Amino acid sequence: MIHYLSQTVSDNPAQVKLLKEVSETIEQWHVKVTEPVIQLRTEIGDAHTMNDMAQLIGEARGKAYFDKFRGQLALFIERENTLMTTRQAQAKTSSDIEELRQLTQWVEHTYNVIAKAQAILRCRGRYGNRHERLLTCW
Secondary structure, eight states, X not given: OHHHHHHHTTTOHHHHHHHHXXXXXXXXXXXXXXXXXXXXXXXXXXXXXXXXXXXXHHTOHHHHHHHHHHHHHHHHHHHHHHHHHHHHHHHHHOOOHHHHHHHHHHHHHHHHHHHHHHHHHTOOOSSSSHHHHHHHTO
């Protein structure tokens, strides 16, 4: 979905850059938090104990990534809301029918982009594990 949003806002380099950062944050979370936990779970029977697992989980490293991710998407949505408000204001003062059509299309486009970004924040996958659900959204 991040890739789709990037294509949708490809005319806005700042938003594309922000979405790339979102994607990188999720990748870092996957590599630095999810994979080590999965690896530790597979090794529990060998050298590690459940105390090691509890300690790793207790570090709450995943929360930092999710907080960053939510902040990045909130900024993305805020920027899109600003664009939509600007376009709506332009439409209110325009008397050119072609300009009104274009602005209406842009407002609808922006509304859809915001809805997709909000859907990522609410991501609901078909899997029981929230980490798997999140990964299916990208």
